[in-house]
Amino acid sequence: MSKEKDEPRSGGLNRRSFLTAGLALGAVGLLSPKSLLAREASHVDLPFARGRRPLVAFPQKRPLMVMTTRPPQLETPFPIFNENIFTPNDAFFVRWHLANIPSSVALSTFRLTIRGRVMRQLSLSLDELTHDFEQVEIAAVCQCGGNSRGFFDPRVAGGQWGNGAMGNARWTGVRLRDLLLKAGVHDDAVQVRFDGLDRPVADATPDFQKSLDLDVAMQNEVLVAHSMNGEPLPYLNGFPLRLVVPGWYATYWIKMLSDVEVLKEHDRNFWMEKAYRLPADPCGCIQPGEHIARSVPIGKMTVRSFITNMEQGGTVSSDAPVTIKGIAFDQGYGIDRVLFSIDGGQRWQAARLGDDYGDFSFRPWVAQFTPARGRAYALQSLAVNRIGESQRFSARWNPGGYLRNAVETIHVRAV
Amino acid sequence: MMKRRQQLLIFSCCVIVLGIALGVHAFNDERLTSITFPSDPITFQAGPGSHLATTYCLICHSAEYIYMQPPHSQEKWKEIVHKMKQTFGCPIPESDIPALLTYLVSQNEIQPRHEVFRAKEEKPALVAESTRPSSGDSSKGQRVFGTYCVNCHGQSGKGDGPIGTSLVPPAANLTLLGNKKDEVILKTIRKGRPGTAMPAWKHNLSSQEILDVLAYIRTLSQ
Numbered sequence: 214m215s216k217e218k219d220e221p222r223s224g225g226l227n228r229r230s231f232l233t234a235g236l237a238l239g240a241v242g243l244l245s246p247k248s249l250l251a252r253e254a255s256h257v258d259l260p261f262a263r264g265r266r267p268l269v270a271f272p273q274k275r276p277l278m279v280m281t282t283r284p285p286q287l288e289t290p291f292p293i294f295n296e297n298i299f300t301p302n303d304a305f306f307v308r309w310h311l312a313n314i315p316s317s318v319a320l321s322t323f324r325l326t327i328r329g330r331v332m333r334q335l336s337l338s339l340d341e342l343t344h345d346f347e348q349v350e351i352a353a354v355c356q357c358g359g360n361s362r363g364f365f366d367p368r369v370a371g372g373q374w375g376n377g378a379m380g381n382a383r384w385t386g387v388r389l390r391d392l393l394l395k396a397g398v399h400d401d402a403v404q405v406r407f408d409g410l411d412r413p414v415a416d417a418t419p420d421f422q423k424s425l426d427l428d429v430a431m432q433n434e435v436l437v438a439h440s441m442n443g444e445p446l447p448y449l450n451g452f453p454l455r456l457v458v459p460g461w462y463a464t465y466w467i468k469m470l471s472d473v474e475v476l477k478e479h480d481r482n483f484w485m486e487k488a489y490r491l492p493a494d495p496c497g498c499i500q501p502g503e504h505i506a507r508s509v510p511i512g513k514m515t516v517r518s519f520i521t522n523m524e525q526g527g528t529v530s531s532d533a534p535v536t537i538k539g540i541a542f543d544q545g546y547g548i549d550r551v552l553f554s555i556d557g558g559q560r561w562q563a564a565r566l567g568d569d570y571g572d573f574s575f576r577p578w579v580a581q582f583t584p585a586r587g588r589a590y591a592l593q594s595l596a597v598n599r600i601g602e603s604q605r606f607s608a609r610w611n612p613g614g615y616l617r618n619a620v621e622t623i624h625v626r627a628v
Numbered sequence: 629m630m631k632r633r634q635q636l637l638i639f640s641c642c643v644i645v646l647g648i649a650l651g652v653h654a655f656n657d658e659r660l661t662s663i664t665f666p667s668d669p670i671t672f673q674a675g676p677g678s679h680l681a682t683t684y685c686l687i688c689h690s691a692e693y694i695y696m697q698p699p700h701s702q703e704k705w706k707e708i709v710h711k712m713k714q715t716f717g718c719p720i721p722e723s724d725i726p727a728l729l730t731y732l733v734s735q736n737e738i739q740p741r742h743e744v745f746r747a748k749e750e751k752p753a754l755v756a757e758s759t760r761p762s763s764g765d766s767s768k769g770q771r772v773f774g775t776y777c778v779n780c781h782g783q784s785g786k787g788d789g790p791i792g793t794s795l796v797p798p799a800a801n802l803t804l805l806g807n808k809k810d811e812v813i814l815k816t817i818r819k820g821r822p823g824t825a826m827p828a829w830k831h832n833l834s835s836q837e838i839l840d841v842l843a844y845i846r847t848l849s850q
Contacts, residue, residue: 262698267742272663279742282669283690312688313796316823317662368698370708414688414825416794417717448663483715 257290259375260525261363266375273447275303280372284309284411285449289377294540295521298568298575299352300380302442307449308357308378308463310421310484313412318453318469325392325437325454329406329475332397339453343439346387346395351434352574353459354381354542355466358489358511362614367501369614376519376621381542381575384457386438390431392473398427401477405430407456409469423465423489424480425458434459434545434573437470459573460513460545462615464489485510490613497616498609505612513544515618516604518551518578518596523623531586531627539564540575541596547572549599553580557591557622558606564594584627592623667822669742670695674831677731679776684720684728685712686820686827687791691740699736705729719779719791764836764843772833772841780825785848795825803849813842 255268257278266278271285278288287307289300297304320339327335337345357378362371372378393405406424413420429435436457439446446452451468458465464484480486490508491497499505518541529535541548547569552561567577584590597603608619668690672681685694700708706729712718713725720728773781782789785802792799800821805813817838820828829838 263696263739265739267669269666269669269742271666279669279692280696281690281692282666285665314663314665316664320661363698370697370700370704373696373698412796413716414796415717415719415791416796417719418688419715448661452661487715 257375259363259373261368261373263373264363264375271307271449273303274307274449275301277304277307278375278377280374284312284314286372287449288374289380291375291377291519291521294377294519294575295538298540298570298577299382299442302382302444302447302450305355305380305382305441305447305450306357306378308372309411309449309468311411311413311418313414315410315469318410320453323453323471325471325473327392327396327473327475329473330399330402330477331393331475332399333395335392335396337392339439342387342437342454346391348385349388349436350383350385351436351457351459352381352383352570353434353457354379354514354573354575355457355463356380356514358462358464358615359613361617364608364617364619365610365614366608367610369612371614378463381540382441383443384436384438385440385443386436386454386457388433389435389437389456389473390433392437393431393475396475398475399477402427402475403478404476404480406472406474406476406480406482407465407467407470408472408474409451409455409467410471411469419483421467421484422480422482423467424476424482424485425461425465427475429458429461460543462489462511462514464511489615491615492611496609498611501610511613511615514542515616516543516548516596516598516602517541517618518548518594518604519621520592520594520623523592523625525623527623527625528628529584529590529625531584531588534581534583537564537580537582537592537594539578539580539594541578541594542573542575543596543598543602545573546599546602548576548578549597549601551576551578551580552595552597553578553582554593554595555582555590558593558595558620561595584625586627589624589626592625593620595620665823668692668820668828670740671820671828671831672731673735673738673740675731675734677727677734679832680720680724680728681731682827682829682832683776683779684718684724687718687795687825688716694732694735695739697736700732702729702733705732717794719794764839764841766840766843766847768837769840769842769844772837773844776829776832777841785845791825797824800824800826802845805845806849810842813845814838817841 257266258264268276269279270276278290280286280288285307289304289306293304323339324336359372360374360378361376363373363375404424404426406422408422437454438457439454446455454470456467456470489511491511492499492505493507493509518539520537520539522538541551551564553564554561564578564580595604604618604620606620609616670691672678672691709725713720778789780789780792780799781787781802782792787799787801818830820826
């Protein structure tokens with residue numbers, strides 16, 4: 214299965230089959246032409262140039278913010294993070310790199326291959342994966358490396374996301390570690406490369422593959438997941454299998470995972486060596502215009518927090534306590550505390566942390582304040598993780614638009 | 629510190645719950661095993677050089693990739709186009725790049741409406757317009773074909789142009805369209821073919837030019 218394309222591609226479809234299937238499969242959320250027309254006036258305006266995003270319902274998805282249609286890149290509207298600590302599957306963001314995505318997956322013939330520097334090559338059916346290995350579940354945030362890229366100043370090229378290229382889910386599957394142990398990894402192995410069923414449109418385009426160092430791949434929490442929030446993965450989120458690498462940016466969470474190759478050398482493929490790179494310093498940042506002397510692949514996530522129940526430029530009721538809700542997360546040390554400010558960071562109060570679903574999950578928090586009529590407030594939250602890392606007050610800058618974790622400010626007025 | 633890390637590790641392991649039965653029935657629902665993708669909702673705005681963007685950029689991605697970008701300098705667009713050519717294998721000739729750059733810069737401030745929402749307003753087919761399909765001029769169509777179509781469909785029209793064979797799916801063999809009605813072919817030229825690299829040409833070609841191309845395509849299968 215690793216390199217074979219034994220299923221018809223999206224290219225085999227024409228507009229008619231798109232519409233027909235939309236009507237026939239409306240029950241599972243495929244969009245029909247009527248639903249498209251109904252969305253006519255629906256869009257979200259992100260607060261940067263060219264930030265208008267139409268809301269369109271893709272298959273198995275509620276209307277999401279369309280950044281691009283081909284390949285699909287869909288952003289979760291931010292209010293959804295206020296309603297759910299676990300992002301609903303039909304609202305979970307979508308990001309593909311290559312447009313040649315299979316239009317179907319034959320479950321009976323689908324195999325996950327474990328190969329390369331192993332004693333025994335494995336070719337596992339979905340049935341074997343779900344019955345022959347221990348099934349485990351973990352709550353973890355999946356966040357695109359370029360989440361919030363649209364807020365970079367000066368702006369940078371790339372996918373212009375707002376803050377919604379992230380989601381939190383309960384992932385269920387098998388430990389990658391168990392599969393690698395069953396295959397038996399040779400002593401000379403250094404990295405593990407992952408490939409999904411998606412392919413480039415043009416032959417010359419490098420196939421999308423990502424690699425992890427062996428010690429990362431062998432971590433307990435790294436899963437080959439088949440389920441998300443108790444349901445099979447949505448097709449656009451990588452059905453039938455995706456790699457789950459808690460704490461690491463989503464670029465490593467290969468969708469439609471079909472091939473795992475143990476390497477004896479560091480992966481030199483384009484997506485590791487040229488793309489998704491950061492300046493090789495602790496900040497991962499440079500001054501705009503500066504040259505990057507040395508770069509490293511993007512890795513784990515920075516600590517972040519968001520206020521989720523206040524709208525930028527909105528109003529709050531005065532003279533009674535207002536509850537501010539939010540979320541925080543980091544790369545897996547866990548959130549130690551969240552601080553909250555109503556005056557743009559001059560004074561801080563401790564927010565109250567909510568239920569703990571695990572170190573890799575969104576952590577809910579709440580804070581209260583009593584607004585005075587007519588006053589303007591600059592609301593901020595600042596998360597600190599259990600090793601003392603906090604968000605930054607000044608946004609870091611890098612040309613890839615990665616790692617944003619600046620303290621965000623929401624301006625509201627009391628009425 | 630070490631102790632703290634160990635505690636964290638133990639805690640992390642506890643979070644991983646065992647024995648979830650979800651996997652057993654996870655793959656029974658056949659409805660979830662296939663998908664259809666929407667067609668591109670916007671096209672490149674007509675203007676000098678737009679045919680280059682339509683020909684080359686739309687091979688791999690929708691026009692939204694350009695229209696979501698912040699305004700980039702010509703220098704930045706040059707860097708991006710060269711990355712597309714050298715790294716991603718975009719088959720654009722060097723000689724066409726300056727005109728493409730000028731076009732991309734000209735689009736910096738534009739944010740087109742998603743066309744998918746305007747489906748109702750669109751005329752159902754070109755045949756509804758005053759010019760009838762029979763009125764194309766194949767010699768004029770040959771010139772249009774040589775400019776816009778030949779890269780993918782090839783001189784012979786068999787889909788063997790320099791780009792055509794590398795596409796997935798490959799460019800269509802136009803010599804096999806004998807059974808296809810004019811309206812079907814015209815619609816494909818106007819609106820493109822979802823799921824393939826065939827873009828919509830209605831903003832780059834006039835109705836007359838599209839009819840001319842059709843007339844020329846008809847000569848290829850003779």
